[in-house]
Amino acid sequence: MTTSEATAPAAPVAKKGPNAIGITIFVLLLFALPLLLPVVLPLLGGIITLKPNFMIFQLTLVIIYAIAILGLNIVTGYNGQFSLGHGAFYAIGAYTAAILMDKLDCPYWLTIPISGVVCLVVGFLFGLPALRLQGHYLALATFALALAVPQLLKYNHIEWLTGGVQGIVIIKPDPPFGIKAINADQWLYYLALVVACIMFWLAINLIRGRLGRAMIAIRDHPIAAEVMGINLTVVKSMAFGISAAYTGVAGALGAIAIAFVAPDSFTIFLSISFLVGLVIGGLASISGAIYGGIFIQFIPNVADAISKAAPWAIYGLFLIAAVYVMPTGAAGLIKQWQAKRRAAKQ
Amino acid sequence: MEAFLHQIFSGLAAGGIYASVALALVMIYTATHHINFAQGEMAMFATFIGWALIEWGGLNFWVAFLLTIVIAFCGGFAIERIVLRPLHDKPVLSIIIAFIGLLVIFNALAGWIFGFTIKAFPSPFPTSPPFGNRFLNWHEIGTVGITVVVLLLLFAFFRLTPLGLAMRAAAFNPESARLVGIRVGLMLALGWGLAAAIGSVAGMLVAHVVYLDPNMMAGILLYGFASALLGGIDNPGGAVVGGFIVGVAENVLGAYVIGTELKLSVALVLIIGVLLVKPAGLFGRRIVTRV
Numbered sequence: 001m002t003t004s005e006a007t008a009p010a011a012p013v014a015k016k017g018p019n020a021i022g023i024t025i026f027v028l029l030l031f032a033l034p035l036l037l038p039v040v041l042p043l044l045g046g047i048i049t050l051k052p053n054f055m056i057f058q059l060t061l062v063i064i065y066a067i068a069i070l071g072l073n074i075v076t077g078y079n080g081q082f083s084l085g086h087g088a089f090y091a092i093g094a095y096t097a098a099i100l101m102d103k104l105d106c107p108y109w110l111t112i113p114i115s116g117v118v119c120l121v122v123g124f125l126f127g128l129p130a131l132r133l134q135g136h137y138l139a140l141a142t143f144a145l146a147l148a149v150p151q152l153l154k155y156n157h158i159e160w161l162t163g164g165v166q167g168i169v170i171i172k173p174d175p176p177f178g179i180k181a182i183n184a185d186q187w188l189y190y191l192a193l194v195v196a197c198i199m200f201w202l203a204i205n206l207i208r209g210r211l212g213r214a215m216i217a218i219r220d221h222p223i224a225a226e227v228m229g230i231n232l233t234v235v236k237s238m239a240f241g242i243s244a245a246y247t248g249v250a251g252a253l254g255a256i257a258i259a260f261v262a263p264d265s266f267t268i269f270l271s272i273s274f275l276v277g278l279v280i281g282g283l284a285s286i287s288g289a290i291y292g293g294i295f296i297q298f299i300p301n302v303a304d305a306i307s308k309a310a311p312w313a314i315y316g317l318f319l320i321a322a323v324y325v326m327p328t329g330a331a332g333l334i335k336q337w338q339a340k341r342r343a344a345k346q
Numbered sequence: 347m348e349a350f351l352h353q354i355f356s357g358l359a360a361g362g363i364y365a366s367v368a369l370a371l372v373m374i375y376t377a378t379h380h381i382n383f384a385q386g387e388m389a390m391f392a393t394f395i396g397w398a399l400i401e402w403g404g405l406n407f408w409v410a411f412l413l414t415i416v417i418a419f420c421g422g423f424a425i426e427r428i429v430l431r432p433l434h435d436k437p438v439l440s441i442i443i444a445f446i447g448l449l450v451i452f453n454a455l456a457g458w459i460f461g462f463t464i465k466a467f468p469s470p471f472p473t474s475p476p477f478g479n480r481f482l483n484w485h486e487i488g489t490v491g492i493t494v495v496v497l498l499l500l501f502a503f504f505r506l507t508p509l510g511l512a513m514r515a516a517a518f519n520p521e522s523a524r525l526v527g528i529r530v531g532l533m534l535a536l537g538w539g540l541a542a543a544i545g546s547v548a549g550m551l552v553a554h555v556v557y558l559d560p561n562m563m564a565g566i567l568l569y570g571f572a573s574a575l576l577g578g579i580d581n582p583g584g585a586v587v588g589g590f591i592v593g594v595a596e597n598v599l600g601a602y603v604i605g606t607e608l609k610l611s612v613a614l615v616l617i618i619g620v621l622l623v624k625p626a627g628l629f630g631r632r633i634v635t636r637v
Contacts (some may be wrong), residue, residue: 033476076439080439081440082438082439083441084383084446129618129622136379136380136381136438136442137621137625138444139381139383140381140571140575140617140621141614141618141621142619143383144568144571144610144613144614144617144618145614146615147564147565147568147610147613147614148568148610148611149613151607151608151609151610152605152608155607155608156607164411182451269450270452272446272449275443275446279443281635283439300378310454310458311454312450312451312453312454312457313450313451313454313455313458315446315447315450315454316447316448316449316450316451316454317451318447319443319444319446319447319450320429320443320444320447320448320451322443323433323436323443323444324432324433325438327440
């Protein structure tokens with residue numbers, strides 16, 4: 001109903017498939033980046049003083065956040081359900097990966113799909129009852145979930161599993177097959193990038209497919225969607241489950257990349273970061289997740305120089321400003337700009 | 347037995363706090379149909395202002411207490427006017443995002459201005475055990491007392507004054523209220539101011555117990571939500587009853603059944619439970635939408 005105003009794409013742009021060549025070049029560039037950085041950084045002559053490896057690590061985190069935000073976007077942007085608790089699914093994914101590696105010596109690459117499946121199930125089950133709730137109530141239930149998760153992780157009867165307040169330290173994986181050409185950070189970057197490519201490709205197909213269309217129909221007009229034979233409960237729960245699975249995969253990758261999980265990394269503020277990334281990047285936009293990931297990774301670094309509290313003050317201002325001036329986020333602005341350019345050409 | 351009675355009484359004291367927070371939430375909900383996620387952080391920030399007035403300004407507790415309530419009222423009024431008024435016709439998602447934005451801003455500002463170290467907040471009540479009974483303390487009695495006074499004042503305000511009547515009319519039926527000459531926008535802002543003021547009272551009472559820091563209200567807000575939902579989110583009286591029920595239940599269960607470690611999870615279970623079993627709450631109206 002009214003939600004469609006905020007979530008619908010900005011302008012009725014002429015229908016055109018995604019620019020396949022542009023996307024291919026972009027992805028190839030991303031793959032070449034770790035090899036280019038050590039060459040390019042010295043050329044910039046000290047403008048960026050970071051070590052190439054640290055930059056690679058940060059870019060890995062950008063990719064991971066982009067996957068998580070994409071997950072949130074599936075449920076909030078495309079299905080119109082508010083989740084303020086996706087940090088909880090990120091935590092479940094991270095802890096699943098860490099526990100599998102720590103207790104069962106599971107190979108790290110296998111933990112990623114397992115975390116996805118675990119979160120899919122948990123998300124679906126949480127979704128089933130919670131999705132009877134609409135709007136504010138779902139936001140409220142997920143908000144409560146996000147607040148409760150760090151405390152649950154610290155609970156002392158499961159400390160043998162979760163490591164309690166101390167968390168779990170895991171070992172950073174080395175490149176496979178004894179490859180010496182790239183180091184561990186570069187390898188993790190590639191791992192995250194490959195996973196992200198798969199997840200984005202799946203998401204694009206999901207949104208274009210039957211389930212995606214049903215999700216969008218429910219967002220735009222639930223009653224009409226139901227009348228047309230869409231099973232609201234199943235589709236909404238599936239959307240929630242899939243969304244949780246995306247965030248869980250991101251969580252597993254995050255745990256492997258940081259090589260450490262602890263309850264206090266998964267507070268309500270993690271969920272709020274995802275929301276910030278979603279809103280700034282662009283609701284109901286696949287590419288928006290990437291802009292959102294960049295934003296939540298790099299803005300805090302910039303703002304941290306001012307004060308410890310500054311990043312959050314800036315996040316807050318950006319959130320409120322975004323509601324006023326760019327309800328479609330960065331992706332919406334770029335789309336508008338492209339449409340304008342195309343119109344000028346004709 | 348005395349220990350049990352003490353748990354009940356502490357529960358009532360905590361329940362008074364939850365009831366106040368729930369009441370603040372309900373006031374905003376009945377007027378605008380929005381759940382204010384920033385309510386807890388607004389109360390926290392107001393409590394910091396109270397702390398600064400006492401510690402930095404050297405004021406007497408009660409002077410600072412009243413001054414803080416006035417400041418919180420003005421703050422709530424201003425927030426409605428500046429931030430939320432322009433959004434009144436926007437979709438729900440935009441408004442939730444704005445609330446989360448406010449939550450984050452107040453949290454960050456409190457940390458920025460006052461620091462993240464945990465501070466002690468003074469209590470105006472004597473520390474000696476009352477009536478020679480070591481299971482009670484004056485702060486709990488005072489908390490219950492102040493809450494009850496606030497509730498009675500509010501009740502009187504809404505029932506007995508023309509302004510209270512106008513505010514109820516604006517919340518109940520904005521269109522008709524406007525037609526009889528009530529400035530609905532102004533009433534909404536006043537409602538926000540009142541909600542912020544009630545929240546600040548809750549914050550200042552609870553800060554002595556949980557200590558003052560920028561994250562102190564998270565759990566209390568959650569219990570406030572649970573209370574409001576239990577009592578019926580559109581029923582102020584219900585919210586108060588819900589607050590006391592939740593407070594007592596939390597304390598008794600915490601002491602004898604589950605322990606204090608999982609307090610937030612209990613609130614989560616309570617919220618989801620109420621929403622599933624009886625979404626309208628104990629005293630709320632069932633909402634039927636015409637399609």
